[in-house]
Amino acid sequence: MADSSGHRLFKFPKPQWMTSANTRNAGVYAAGALFSIALFVFIDAATFSKSNLNGSEFHVNFVDWIPGIFSVLGMLIINSIDKSRLSADNFSYSGDGVAWKARVVLFMGFAAMAGGLAGSVTVCLLKYVVREASWPALWFGVANIASNALIMLSSVVLWVSQNMEDDYTYNLAL
């Protein structure tokens, strides 16, 4: 949104509330809330499948968990990276060779997360839609997709809120 020399990309000025510390904290709480919603949407599908309300022959088993595991791994990788390592500046502690390693790890995190989302769509299509599951058995597939999408959204919110510049912080890049 802005390069390091302070010139913004957009015509409109940056709103005042975007740089306060409270927005940053609210963003972190919101990311936790979204992650919780994601997890419980999927747990709802898994519990429903096991409960006695499930009259169909579709069940949630380990295959349904695999895309979620990849998404969570991707989120962990992406949000554990120290963002100042991504810049290619040669001064301070981003020495030679650290920047591209950080970028490779970030890429693998993004790939894991996108793979999780794509995998959840695949599982939903191949396991439920092709075999013509009707509602509520179709909920197992839809919940899987929704859960992975929400994990991705939570990761985005956490990344954005950790990147917000306070008035008192000195960010070297990004």
Next chain:
Amino acid sequence: MAGLKTIIVLSFILAIGFLLVILSAALYKNFLTLLVVATYVIAPIPNWLCGRASSQDDFMDSGSSSIVELGRFMTGFLVVMGVALPVVLAHCDLIRPEAMVMSIVGGLLIYGTIISFTMFFHQEEEF
């Protein structure tokens, strides 16, 4: 002292919250909703623990450290879990919908009073 009335009101609301949650379990003879109480009691703990981990006398701090943010993330997770868990249980017919409503309202009251107590006593210390 104006603070005494606040304490009395907050304690009353806390008692009502506990009453609602215990009723939601006892009326329908299903003790799964007590998990909500456990969740809401545990919910402020990550925030508190990680707040202790940040440096105490840092007036001009260099932004929130990752540990503090991890604590906030987990607290947000636990607060929403306190609402989402009864919804999941009610959707899967493990508890009654009335028990779900009562335990969500009671749990939010308990959490709200815990937060209010924390803010109230924190402000008292500043004088």
